[in-house]
Amino acid sequence: xxxxxxxxxxxxxxxxxxxxxxxxxxxxxxxxxxxxxxxxxxxxxxxxxxxxxxxxxxxxxxxxxxxxxxxxxxxxxxxxxxxxxxxxxxxxxxxxxxxxxxxxxxxxxxxxxxxxxxxxxxxxxxxxxxxxxxxxxxxxxxxxxxxxxxxxxxxxxxxxxxxxxxxxxxxxxxxxxxxxxxxxxxxxxxxxxxxxxxxxxxxxxxxxxxxxxxxxxxxxxxxxxxxxxxxxxxxxxxxxxxxxxxxxxxxxxxxxxxxxxxxxxxxxxxxxxxxxxxxxxxxxxxxxxxxxxxxxxxxxxxxxxxxxxxxxxxxxxxxxxxx
Numbered sequence: 001x002x003x004x005x006x007x008x009x010x011x012x013x014x015x016x017x018x019x020x021x022x023x024x025x026x027x028x029x030x031x032x033x034x035x036x037x038x039x040x041x042x043x044x045x046x047x048x049x050x051x052x053x054x055x056x057x058x059x060x061x062x063x064x065x066x067x068x069x070x071x072x073x074x075x076x077x078x079x080x081x082x083x084x085x086x087x088x089x090x091x092x093x094x095x096x097x098x099x100x101x102x103x104x105x106x107x108x109x110x111x112x113x114x115x116x117x118x119x120x121x122x123x124x125x126x127x128x129x130x131x132x133x134x135x136x137x138x139x140x141x142x143x144x145x146x147x148x149x150x151x152x153x154x155x156x157x158x159x160x161x162x163x164x165x166x167x168x169x170x171x172x173x174x175x176x177x178x179x180x181x182x183x184x185x186x187x188x189x190x191x192x193x194x195x196x197x198x199x200x201x202x203x204x205x206x207x208x209x210x211x212x213x214x215x216x217x218x219x220x221x222x223x224x225x226x227x228x229x230x231x232x233x234x235x236x237x238x239x240x241x242x243x244x245x246x247x248x249x250x251x252x253x254x255x256x257x258x259x260x261x262x263x264x265x266x267x268x269x270x271x272x273x274x275x276x277x278x279x280x281x282x283x284x285x286x287x288x289x290x291x292x293x294x295x296x297x298x299x300x301x302x303x304x305x306x307x308x309x310x311x312x313x314x315x316x317x318x319x320x321x322x323x
Contacts, residue, residue: 118147
């Protein structure tokens with residue numbers, strides 16, 4: 001991303017943003033390449049934000065067809081069936097995104113992301129995945145970590161009125177202003193697998209209850225061989241049994257994972273558009289910060305629950321990967 005200056009057209013188009021975060025940050029954005037997998041409502045919001053911000057390119061991967069559920073939360077899908085007949089979700093969203101900013105190259109990559117080799121991910125600066133199983137999250141994260149260059153990795157999950165973002169920037173250096181001076185900072189991030197492997201009893205006492213609940217549902221889907229969101233209230237007895245086993249193993253009180261949250265996650269298989277906008281906005285902001293090197297990045301989980309309107313950050317790291 002280094003070595004190329006902004007064109008006159010880019011400078012004119014992004015003038016307002018350049019005034020906020022500087023020409024160097026905008027140059028980095030304009031030369032960056034983002035890979036996005038899983039075109040749900042939250043990801044649609046994220047894509048809109050980074051395209052408007054002026055990244056270099058966005059590559060979409062999602063071979064699923066358009067469904068009524070997708071239409072309910074993804075504003076990139078127009079209601080006219082003739083416009084998306086025979087097209088994949090990625091292709092339909094690609095057509096819409098191109099209209100937001102013609103200077104950003106938006107394209108589609110067909111195929112199952114879990115079958116892509118390590119070399120495929122090398123051309124990107126950030127990888128964002130959604131609608132992924134536990135195994136797929138671990139796999140894609142490890143693919144990014146095998147590369148000689150640093151590729152930022154994000155997972156995002158939105159279930160009903162709840163949502164979660166995970167961030168892995170590996171060994172990340174950035175600068176921030178404090179009073180009249182610029183301070184150079186460094187953060188070391190664990191992988192997704194390392195983070196969720198940290199014993200629950202070692203986590204901060206004020207850790208979001210949503211973190212524990214998401215891990216229970218995630219593991220339940222993995223054990224049952226379900227795709228993300230393929231759950232219903234009928235699964236509650238089995239989920240409560242799994243919660244009990246996990247809490248006993250981790251010496252955690254079951255009260256930290258209330259029945260009500262698990263019920264909401266089981267039945268909240270559809271996204272709630274206002275929550276998509278909030279979580280997609282936060283995710284877009286984080287990717288922009290990571291690429292531009294400006295501002296404190298999120299480390300390493302973000303949780304949002306519309307029931308109380310709170311957004312919480314959880315730093316879950318092994319002892320040797322802290323700040």
